[in-house]
Amino acid sequence: MKGQAEGELQRSSWRLARQTGALLVLLLVAIAGSVLLIVNTSQASAAQRLLTTATEHVDSIVDAPAGTRLAISNQGTLTVSPGMPTGLPDVKAMEAVAANRVAAEEDVSIAGRSYIVRTAASDGRIVQAVFDRHESLEELNRLGAALLLTCGGAVVVASLLAVWLARRAMRPMAEALDRQRRFVADASHELRTPLTLLSMRAQMLKRRMASSSPQEPMLNIDADVDAMIEDSRSLTRLLEDLLISADSRKAEFTNVDVVALADDVVESFSVQAARRGVTVERSGIAGPVEIAAVPTALRRLFVALLDNAVRFAGSRVDVGVSSDVRSLVITVRDDGPGFADDVKMRAFERFATSAPADATAGDGAAPRHYGLGLALVAEVAAQHGGRVEIGTQPSGAVIIVHLPTIRRNPGNSSAAGSKVRAAVSRLRRMF
Template identity: 45%
Template sequence: MTAQRDGAEMRHAVRRLTVQFTALIVILLVLVGGLVFAIVSTSAEESNLRALTDAVHVDSPHDAPQAVWVAILDGGHLETSAVRLPGLPDEAAFAEAARTGQPVESQRDSAGRSYSVLTVADGGRIVQVARDQHETQEERGRLLWALVVSGLVAAVASAFIAAWMARRAMRPLARALALQRRFIADASHELRTPLTLLSTRAQLIRRHLTSASATDAAPALAGELDEIVHDSQLLTEILEDLLIAADPRESAIAADVDLVAWADTAVAAAVAHATSGSVSITRTGENRALVVLASPAALQRLFSSLISNAVDHASGTVQVDVAAEGAEAVVRISDDGPGFPAEMAERAFERFSSSRRETNLSEGPRHYGIGLALAAEIAARFGGSVRIEPARVTPGTPPGATVTVTLPLHRGRTKTGGSAHP
């Protein structure tokens, strides 16, 4: 659900950026196209006016440039070009030029075409020239269509480019958002188990205080307080490891870690939790040191998560078995609970995929489907893996569940001490 919501938000952001960028490009194209059209139109008008101005100096209509019509009124005698144009000459322009002595510009329509007309008083005569605007208008039309088509093509191209650029720009942001949410989910999940242990130990201390005298309770209280101090330190280490895991640029400092010692510590820490749920927890297998190269805090997170998950789902027993198999250290955490549904086996290591059968939804902690995903990521960071073993098929008993963690042994350090341990 979270991934779908993030995907929808990213698509919405990409669409919004695409629309905004495309709109900006379209506005720029309209401004540039309008400027180009205005410049070309102004240039065509100036060219047309120069042609008309040059034509008024001809001595006879027969000497007129091509595509220019000329009429000369001299001493009441009107002489025009051989081609007759309906509506020309412009008598009103003749009269105004004769009255004012200034050039007169006008527009006349003739035979369905538009003509630019210039009438000039030249000495004792009046010259009127006209030029067909059909070709100029067609050029303007072609330019306008070229600008519109090129603008549409550019707008479509810019939309595709904008979508591509927006997706590329949003990917780092989406990854950062996913990393942030992942860190929050991991932190909330990982801190739950140590906080539960702290709460359980505090309840035990209160029980000792209410059921025994201060002198009788002192040794037990001292031990419980030591455990609370240890759990508090563990919380700090978990937070530091979470911060490292949340930043891909950082890497945890790996050290030689005795897997057997860490398994013993994790089991001891889970005893109070298991006892409160009427579950017995035992540690079997190797007692010699099995050294792996890993982060102590990360291994604590891995064991605490898997053992706590097994205790929460067990009917009565949890077993943690540590063994050396070839060049690998193998830890099997088994419980006699309802096990994993067969249809969830493939998705058990996905985040937020709750892969256990819940036996009682009204009591106990809620499981969000993060523990196995975190365990798999921690193991992978140090060259290992996590897998679910096939369920045991015994008539009349629950199938149970077995989660196996495999880590490579640190060569040459499997029998001697000196490794990092709790």
């Protein structure tokens, strides 16, 4: 897949990744915020229980709970735990509680450290407990940093994963869109020439008929009509190729006698080939050989191979049907100029063009145009789990198709959309 479809796929993938990342950021921020809130609330509750226990149930500074320091005023005597922060105890708060007997609590910050100070009256004593929040805040900060790193990594990984998944999920749609665009371009390109030629022949015939008189009968009308009929047939074959290329319906496999089918197509091409001075013969297996295949697609494969061979053959085309251990081999040989080296790698692409193999530099030979035929051969072979290749021989061209005798998982033929198929069907009915 190339060009515009690839660019659209890439943009869509990154857009989906950004949206997924943004949604994941919001979700993780909400989760991280909830976790920090829960932890902070738990720490505050634990600190509150610790301070309440220290101020209401402790009689001596020696019995101060871990993480707290006490100041106890008993009958005018103040005792203070070792390591009490500078500026504490808060004597004014203790005097106020002694006066109104109402417990008081406040947050105090000293030298960049945060403390919770609770003062209460207990059994005739005034007790002030100081809880250092530094370790709790450090733990909360570490948890926040861990959540930030984890969430950030999760966002990056999820975004990259979203890009990968989006490309996998959207690639079939992008390829279908690309095939539809290519199909429209292919159809427009291929239909222009035969339609123009047919229109010109019809106009010329009309003018000749209008200029002729009963006394001067028009000459060569049969030749003109035959040419128009041949143009119509060429156009019909092209439309059939386009319809097959655009058909996305599930193929139905049945047992097909390949030998009988090859004989039938060879016989149908004999008259057309004779007009060009070309003899078409069938060789190889004579008896019936059946494989699981789509009859119409397999017939079209033979038609496309013979059409290509007869068009470029000098005098002879040979259609061989043989078999090996695992596959049926269809070989079509002609004695024409063969394939140029530069086209062998792309002969099965749609509308490949190349100079004839026997052309010399500067001789002005028209490029050879391969149209849809060989591309359809490759598609039909792939649809049946097989492959197609260009063989080698001293002169002329040889195309070899390998079809498995045991049915594998076939791929669907390329799709270009129902609207395009309908348009081509309408064009076909016109002719």
